[in-house]
Amino acid sequence: MDTALEAGRLGKRYARHWALRECSLRVPAGRIAALVGPNGAGKSTLLHLAVGLLRPDAGSIRVFGQDPHGNTGALADIGFVAQETPLYEDFTAEELSRAGSKINRRWDSEVVRQRLTRVGVPMGKAVGKLSGGQRAQVALALALAKQPRLLLLDEPVASLDPLARKEFLQSLMGSVAESGTSVLLSSHLLADLERVCDYVIVLNSGRLRLCGPVDDLIAEHKQLVGPRNGGTPIAGVRSVIRASHTDRQSTLLVRTTGEIEDPDWAVHDVTLEDLVLAHLAEGAAEAVEVAA
């Protein structure tokens, strides 16, 4: 399968602090990938590296096999909506689209007009005077007008109210379903993206915690409840992500390699949110250990 985005031991440093380190991941083409992590986890850094705004300090990043930094050819395939959807406030959507058509080789002004008409955003009003949701729609329409193969959205719904969030994501899914565009969108709340994504990347403290297709991850992760376990290996368990114990009983969230056949353990399915939270907590625990 085609690879939309691939990072190999990618690192980015600000002064002495590594915002992203040893990050190796791959997003296959055609996926809707959620990039999840708390604030400061390195999500924006990863997206800025992917769109060539930043240059890696270590490792490499490729979009459809090309290095995006200073590469206008690679940028033509990437639609990007930055955090807080920065746009020239005194421009109308019409003028922004015109500007886009002048600074891109491939540009479909019809996409902008049709999308904005459909969602009811006026084309002739300065975007600074639009609501947050309308601005986000304008920014998305401009990104789609490039007819990108990969769409990168940095916290696209963070500033929107719940209704606008839903509408935004719906309209996004509607357009990328038709075109088969790959999408990578970030949020500090998985709940925002859970319903739309089929691929998940979890970052915490600049480290990659988890990356993979949602279905596989849910199938691999199980919650085990059984007699108190002090760390004895369990057949079929690759790693224990989170463990909590009472006097007689242990509850483990584990990543499995196959079926758990040990009759001592009751096996439960987990939700995506459970396993993402468990991996984030694991990251946090490690960070504390390192600090101590």
Place this chain on the structure above:
Amino acid sequence: MIWLTWRQHRRQVWFTLAALAALAALMVPTGLSMWGAFDDLKLGDCLARIPTAPADPAEAMPCSTALTNFRSSYQTMNLVGVLMLFLPLLIGLFWGAPLVAREIEHGTHRFAWTQGVSRRRWMLVKFGLVGAATLTASVAYGLGMSWWLTPLARAGQSRMNLVAFDMQGIVPIGYTLFAVALGVFAGTVWPKVLPAMAATLVGVIGLRIVLTTLARRHYQPAEAVTFPVVGATDSNPAAGDWVLGRGVRDASGRMVIPGIQVGCPSDAPGCAAELGLGDGAYNWLLLQPAERFWLFQTIEFGIYAALAVVLLALAMRRVRRIA
């Protein structure tokens, strides 16, 4: 890209044109009135005769009366001129500083630099167009001020005078280009509009003061001019030289009275002796001659233009690293 640049800055263009038009509305009538008075008083002829003919009092009188009249009418105009000194600075503050700083402050660079135009091209177009616009404005201003100042300059206000020199000719073009380039560069270092403007303000004024007061007098070796104490006609006040130092020296060349010039009539023996000056004492002037005006203008323009080029090159380097 050109359209985008125009669309982004068109309001600023209109404001600048309106400001320049307002300025012209002030300067053109006052300039015409000065030139009119200058011609009506026949100052041109008068001034042309002064250096050659030792003044015949009968002839000199109407001339000096005319000069006095002209000066008393228009001396205050110098103040208007001083205001104009700030024009290059203002252009640097409002055109240079926000150029990159505003994009980054508002985050719009993340839109602009992720489209199909490289940052290099983005900068070349923006710097090029804004540079051309400021160049046009400053050429108009420099030449206009030269025309406006000429009557004042010929009536005694030297063109080499510290303030007058800065207002006319080609140096305002150099100042403007430098101020804009410094603004752009400051915007890449402090990517917010206000700090970038503050840095531009301090930088432009600071460098102007340093170069004007310390460096300019050394662009060329100064010339010493001497003339005798007895029987001296005062040197022509309108000669327009930039006097750096003056005084009276004795026959051995030692400075006796610094800071003044002495003229004793030849029919008043003992005048020099009363002042404690021995035989052979002479007046001494250290000056940059008025003929060096354009040479100095070129040198100073060259310094500022070169700095502008360096600053823009540095700004381009910095922009490549901004995320």
